[in-house]
Amino acid sequence: MPTDPRALSEAAHLHFVVPASARASFADLQASVHAAERSGWAAVLVETGPGALEPITALAALASTTARIGLVAEIDPLVTPPYTAARRLAALDHISGGRAGWRVRVHDNRAQRAEYAQVLRALWDSWLPDAHRFDKREGLYVDTARVRRVDFAGEHFAVAGPLDIPRPPQRHPVLYGAGDDAVSDDAVSDGGVSVDADLRSGEAAGALQAADGWAACKALRPRGTRTDARPLHYLLVPTDQPERWPAQLAALNRQSTEALGTAASTLRDRWQIPLPLTGETHDVE
Numbered sequence: 001m002p003t004d005p006r007a008l009s010e011a012a013h014l015h016f017v018v019p020a021s022a023r024a025s026f027a028d029l030q031a032s033v034h035a036a037e038r039s040g041w042a043a044v045l046v047e048t049g050p051g052a053l054e055p056i057t058a059l060a061a062l063a064s065t066t067a068r069i070g071l072v073a074e075i076d077p078l079v080t081p082p083y084t085a086a087r088r089l090a091a092l093d094h095i096s097g098g099r100a101g102w103r104v105r106v107h108d109n110r111a112q113r114a115e116y117a118q119v120l121r122a123l124w125d126s127w128l129p130d131a132h133r134f135d136k137r138e139g140l141y142v143d144t145a146r147v148r149r150v151d152f153a154g155e156h157f158a159v160a161g162p163l164d165i166p167r168p169p170q171r172h173p174v175l176y177g178a179g180d181d182a183v184s185d186d187a188v189s190d191g192g193v194s195v196d197a198d199l200r201s202g203e204a205a206g207a208l209q210a211a212d213g214w215a216a217c218k219a220l221r222p223r224g225t226r227t228d229a230r231p232l233h234y235l236l237v238p239t240d241q242p243e244r245w246p247a248q249l250a251a252l253n254r255q256s257t258e259a260l261g262t263a264a265s266t267l268r269d270r271w272q273i274p275l276p277l278t279g280e281t282h283d284v285e
Helices: 026-038 055-063 082-096 110-124 242-252 267-271
Strands: 014-018 043-046 070-075 100-104 132-135 140-142 174-176 197-200 219-222 233-236
Touching (some): 026 055, 026 242, 043 055, 043 100, 055 070, 055 082, 070 082, 082 110, 174 267
Parallel strands (some): 014 233, 043 070
Antiparallel strands (some): 132 140, 197 219
16 A cells, blocks of 8 residues: 555545445444545545445435535436435535535436436526525515526426525535536537536556555546646545555545645535536536
């Protein structure tokens, strides 16, 4: 295992992925995420699959015991209806103070994945800014004039909306690409999903690639940044011996957690991804 942090990328650009096939217990996952946060890792992505922990439920439990690390859930559009996913991800973003992210699980139907992302963003936009008033003097909790129906009817999904939870702190939790999602800074092409953190070709740093039992994935580039910007390296943990993950995560990066910024930092702040415009629904071409 490499131990020299000079051989690795900056802590603020390291993600680790827990595959569904790992079958880790919640205790193993919690110990690993705590060790990763102490060691300066930027985010954990929990994949979904049969027999695995439900990602958003597990990450919501971790939100109260962490302060800086990003919490990214993989969502399967064939299993979780868009309204349910939008509501759970919004709750995770509120609970974590804006540290939620998500990825759509890859299936053959790319257009369905794109439509799924479009519906979730439309649901988050169903609450306009300042809809949640808390005005005791006027006896007003929610300004219903600023909460609107979605009435989405597509080829794969039909959702009336609105959500029954206020808009997330990030407006839209950060959407991670799945490897084949076409994206540009301003538009979407070829029916792809407009993502916030794009998977790019290229391998992680040599030291990370050589880590015993770890598989380095493609690098990430936040949407709208320069093509030469530092990538967000993305690693899969080994599927066996999850009790060893905390020590391995610490050994792979021993840089200071100061690289992650303050506890109040959101994922969008960290990657300098601008907030979506008010009412923006990210239409798919």
